[in-house]
Amino acid sequence: MDEHKKELEKSKFVTITLDDNSQVEAEVVFTFEENGDVFILYAIDDIVYPAKIGEDDSLINLENDEWEIVEKIFNEFMNDEEQ
Numbered sequence: 001m002d003e004h005k006k007e008l009e010k011s012k013f014v015t016i017t018l019d020d021n022s023q024v025e026a027e028v029v030f031t032f033e034e035n036g037d038v039f040i041l042y043a044i045d046d047i048v049y050p051a052k053i054g055e056d057d058s059l060i061n062l063e064n065d066e067w068e069i070v071e072k073i074f075n076e077f078m079n080d081e082e083q
Contacts, residue, residue, distance in 0.1 A: 014042055016059070030077060034069050041074060050074070 016026045026042040031053070033039075038053040050070045051059035062070060 014040070016042065016044070032073055034073065037066075039066075039070055039073070041070070048074070 012028060013025050014028055015023050017023050024044055026044045029041040029043050029048055031038060031040045039050060040053055041048050041050050050062055052062060054060045
């Protein structure tokens, strides 16, 4: 994981550029690495969104098989938070 991605892991917020080129600040819920890819879960207005972090640090929509990975990790995270 490169230095920028390590910084993102420690960060509390990230700026997201929306489709209309407006920007919104999102809270970083957590990041994790799986199968060599880095994923981020971030929240905007209490709604959690997943994405993969690309080589150029852009956020990439998940592929179909990646949804299962993220869902599993997110559910484990939520179970740990409840305990």
